[in-house]
Amino acid sequence: MYYIYYGLFWLISILPLRVLYIIADGLFLLGYYVIGYRKDVIFKNLNIAFPEKTDAEKKRIAKQFYKNLIDYFIETIKLLSASDKFILRHMQGNWEMVNAYKQTGKSVQVHLGHNFNWEWANVAAGKNLDYTFLGVYMPIKNKALDKLFRKIRSRAGTILLSAHDMKRDFLPYRNQQYLLGLVADQNPWPVSKGLWFNFFNRKTPFTLSPAKNAIANDTIVFFAFIHKIKRGYYKVVFELAEEHPAGSTEVELTRKFAHYIEKVVREYPDMWLWSHRRWKHEFKDEYADKYFG
Template sequence: MYYLILGFFYGISLLPFWLLYGLADFIYVLVYYVFGYRKKVVLQNLAIAFPEKSEAERIKIARRFYRAFIDNWLEAVKLLSMSKRTLQKRFRMDYGPLPELYAKGKSCHVHLGHQFNWEWANVAFGQNGQFTLLGVYQPISSKAIDRLFKYFRKKSGTILLSARNMRQEMLPYRHTQYIMGLVADQNPSDPNKAYWHMFFSKMAPFVKGPEKNARLHNIPVVFARFEKLKRGYYNCVLELVEENPADTPEGELTTKFVRYLEDNIRRQPENWLWSHRRWKHDWEKYRSGE
């Protein structure tokens, strides 16, 4: 089954970009207008994030999101055959503080959100970065699809660590100079073990792991900002937030990340993953201990 899926998607990856985006436009019509995939969730999320906007304005953002969402996954498939030169042309990266941190012999954690296109960012960094790149990921329920995504995520040398067993899988690299990519806007499995923050207009839980590990091992923390320049072209900027996180009060790094992420989303709201239920946990129930 895996090789059938790989062959199918590899064939799609060979399409020129103009045809790939033509396919994306067709899929958009099916996903948004015919099947309405998670449309209710997306519009509910947008209503929470932008109560000041009219319904028509939020629907406009939703439509742009679905286009970006579908582009994101077809662009990920394109990685199966995309050349290094093409990716470098289409995905620009400002490494910011990384050369200096590397010269100091330090490792680094990069905290990012579900902004498009994080799959291109992984491969682009692996092609150009000095550090060993460790990527923490959530396994996909379909074994064949999970194997496919592992294939192109590891294409440029990224070492994948399962979020379910990260502590154990991290052991061989703990004494090397690495950079670890952490998607820090994941919903926590247990909201009782999370940091709660006002995110847009409603309280939401954020995982403690990214901050906890950085403070425990005093590993510099960098935030990543993604910007879509135009269809098929992106820019990523890495910014140093804290070089010595062990010196910061508990919760401070997460607070900074939440504010940083919200600001980035407001700049390009269609470029964030609105289809996942960011506010599915109830703050009032958590606070009352129910």
């Protein structure tokens, strides 16, 4: 089955990007107006996040989100045949800010949310960053698709660590100078181990593992967001979050990230993955000692 998926998607990928975007426009019309993929979840999230916006404003965000989501899938397929030159032209970044810390001998963590297009950013980062690049990923249940996505995500040398067995997969690299990429904005599991913060005016749990790892290893922390310059062209913007995490706390570092994500999502709302249930966990009295405002 893997080879069927690979052959089909590779044939699609060799089409020029302008042709792929015509296909994407057709899929948008089908997905938004006919199928209505997760429309209820998307608008529920938008109503929670932006109660001050009009229905027309939220509808515009939803439509542009759909377009970005479909572009994300089309652009990910393009990775099967796109050259490195193509990727480096279409995904820029202030890579030098992160590379400047290579000489310190310390490792780096990059924390980012689910914003488009993280697949292109992963490949571009593997080509531009001067570290052993470790990327945490969530395995896909379909084994053929999982194999295909692992091939795409490792094409630039990214070493993939399964989110299910991260500690085990991380062990061989713990004594090397590495860069660990973490897409971990919400919904920790189990939720009882999360830290709760005021996020879009609602008590929301965040996973503490990224902060815990950074503090334990005194790993330099950057936050990142991917900006869409225009269709098919992006820029990763890194922001130094903590140079000496050992002197911080899990609460403060996680709070910084929660506030950062809210700030950039408010600025670029259509770039975040609204089709996930962002507030699926309700705050309970038993979590009171883990709420930090």
